[in-house]
Amino acid sequence: MPEEKRVIDLKRVLQEQLVKEGSTREASLKYAEAVFPGSMSAAIALGAPFIQAAERINAKRPDAYSTSFEHVQWLPASDPSVVRDGLTFVGHIKGFHEKFKHAPTPSLLKVPGYFKGTPHTVIGHEAEVPWPGYIEHMDYELELGYVIGKRGESLRPENALDHLFGITIFNDFSSRDRQAIEMPIQMGPTKCKDFAYGIGPWITTVDEFKDLDRIGMEVRVNGETWGKGDSSNKLWTIAELIAWASLGETIVPGDVIGSGTMGGGSALELDRRLQPGDVVEMIVEGVGTLRNTMGQPIAGLWWPEERKPFM
Amino acid sequence: MPEEKRVIDLKRVLQEQLVKEGSTREASLKYAEAVFPGSMSAAIALGAPFIQAAERINAKRPDAYSTSFEHVQWLPASDPSVVRDGLTFVGHIKGFHEKFKHAPTPSLLKVPGYFKGTPHTVIGHEAEVPWPGYIEHMDYELELGYVIGKRGESLRPENALDHLFGITIFNDFSSRDRQAIEMPIQMGPTKCKDFAYGIGPWITTVDEFKDLDRIGMEVRVNGETWGKGDSSNKLWTIAELIAWASLGETIVPGDVIGSGTMGGGSALELDRRLQPGDVVEMIVEGVGTLRNTMGQPIAGLWWPEERKPFM
Incomplete structure (x- = not known):
């Protein structure tokens, strides 16, 4: 959410949502990690499930698990193979x-x-x-x-x-x-x-x-x-x-x-x-x-x- | 075993050995995959446990799970990052x-x-x-x-x-x-x-x-x-x-x-x-x-x- 100078912890939001809907903690974590892996190139490689989940979450502009830019430590925007x-x-x-x-x-x-x-x-x-x-x-x-x-x-x-x-x-x-x-x-x-x-x-x-x-x-x-x-x-x-x-x-x-x-x-x-x-x-x-x-x-x-x- | 023109399936040998010694099939497979991962750079990165396990197995020159060169499909000897x-x-x-x-x-x-x-x-x-x-x-x-x-x-x-x-x-x-x-x-x-x-x-x-x-x-x-x-x-x-x-x-x-x-x-x-x-x-x-x-x-x-x- 660049306009609001905040980033969303997508993995965390997805996981909490699944738990609310009845998933176990462990299963929800495994699923959320598969959809939002720690590597951007892995996420892009996943394609549609990654993009769709991110869009769904972003559309709701959740406040929980979002962080102001000033508290973020930025990784490179991608991790290219070369x-x-x-x-x-x-x-x-x-x-x-x-x-x-x-x-x-x-x-x-x-x-x-x-x-x-x-x-x-x-x-x-x-x-x-x-x-x-x-x-x-x-x-x-x-x-x-x-x-x-x-x-x-x-x-x-x-x-x-x-x-x-x-x-x-x-x-x-x-x-x-x-x-x-x-x-x-x-x-x-x-x-x-x-x-x-x-x-x-x-x-x-x-x-x-x-x-x-x-x-x-x-x-x-x-x-x-x-x-x-x-x-x-x-x-x-x-x-x-x-x-x-x-x-x-x-x-x-x-x-x-x-x-x-x-x-x-x-x-x-x-x-x-x-x-x-x-x-x-x-x-x-x-x-x-x-x-x-x-x-x-x-x-x-x-x-x-x-x-x-x-x- | 270049002298004998055979390769050993190290992961398989290690796993079978563990099962003989009482490990479960699943646990032995997980362990063997950690010691002999499918990537040479990952194996080299592991270091001592990989080398020592390979040397122990090779010293016994096992016949089981070894394959003649002519039936081997060779991967690149390493998978470099660059x-x-x-x-x-x-x-x-x-x-x-x-x-x-x-x-x-x-x-x-x-x-x-x-x-x-x-x-x-x-x-x-x-x-x-x-x-x-x-x-x-x-x-x-x-x-x-x-x-x-x-x-x-x-x-x-x-x-x-x-x-x-x-x-x-x-x-x-x-x-x-x-x-x-x-x-x-x-x-x-x-x-x-x-x-x-x-x-x-x-x-x-x-x-x-x-x-x-x-x-x-x-x-x-x-x-x-x-x-x-x-x-x-x-x-x-x-x-x-x-x-x-x-x-x-x-x-x-x-x-x-x-x-x-x-x-x-x-x-x-x-x-x-x-x-x-x-x-x-x-x-x-x-x-x-x-x-x-x-x-x-x-x-x-x-x-x-x-x-x-x-x-």
Whole structure:
């Protein structure tokens, strides 16, 4: 109930209702856990029984077992099997390449490129962002997170949107100094990205959006607007990105595919960077605000010693 | 029992033994499933109770509930949370760059680069390799698979090997034509790799190897040796690769980290390529043979339409 700034403990409401109707405590608990499992990807994988039960309970706006936002500890809005993050907004691709004064590779026009991130470092709304001490130049990336609702293999754009469950906010925290070292290897980002992916605060289901291709987006740092725009002007459609992700492999419920950064959605494009303690807020129309505070650099981590050239 | 070409159904043996000793059928089944879960990563995560029970049963070499290799359908030797694949063998890095007549990026000397693969396309011994029809130039890559035994975060090389459970064989099937399109985007491989990772036939635990840094490796195609060597001459040690993978994030039991291709461990280096129906065998000393047959190209898949330049 975002309008009322309260969350409902759906499992608890369902269980109590069943007990009132005559179920045993044990049986009702087992059933409620099956309908509202502790994992969002498991709930989405269940599908209709999960959605229908949630809608029935929400329609009654129960006061019992609801909690004010201020007392909630937020998990990531989903627990994807793997993080995928695309590059679909023309504005960011232009901004990024103008910044580094080189032409984009023709490959960007051939396929909807994306990188993959490990699923172990996703963080939720209000979580402190871990800052490994080897990172100097810290940045955010303002993105939509497309949450997959149905398993799919080798989809085509024509049917790919049937597999979209909803949209969340995706903050692809990025280290620009580590990225400059890793990217020339061409195997994709590792340490410059795999320390934190902000996913939250929740998922808005697809049916709640009027236009999936023009969603307002904004990023604020310490309350100041650093970037603002919307999700139009895409090189690849949402359907094409999802179809591509599923091509020759599998996408599963709860998977999150980042849209790629909105044009002007990184501090890099402004010649600015994040500092420890900064508060980063991403506001997405129809979803809400994902807020995270940058942690202090973690000291004493290992870093490899450079090798001598061998050819 | 690789020497006898038989596998033991450990769960079944344990359960029957418990029933003989007085446990109920139901209780014994529940216990046996906890000790020998259906997922290798779950079993490795359990640790000592799994290993000790397996060793006790194996020491007795039971005939009951053992099956000849020829009747076994092999699952992947592990079910990693994410596939990681390094680039550690000097021979392959040289071979690859000589082939394409360009110097390796200095970044290769700075960090132990790896790419990440989705966990949904791992295949086991004797599985047919899916061949998406958009792949023309198909290749194998002969690698060791380092299987993680213990959860770890930001390890240092000094303690990283404590987190190594064992070694399996890793065949990083690769499409060279798709790779040439994807790599310049610098976000890492997607469709050129994420269709099949061969992992198997099983895992040999670390204690069974005399020297982890000189393990004989060979690849045969249709019975003919195409590459042969060993796992020495590494740019980055196993400990450094594992420490790097865990840096600022988490490695979990059952994760598989590919060593990178052995020098001469791809057909690319020989100007050869795989054809549908080819049988690829990878033989690793102390482990065994991982054999896969290439499937027929899957026709009718979607491929994106190229975009017009926008800058």
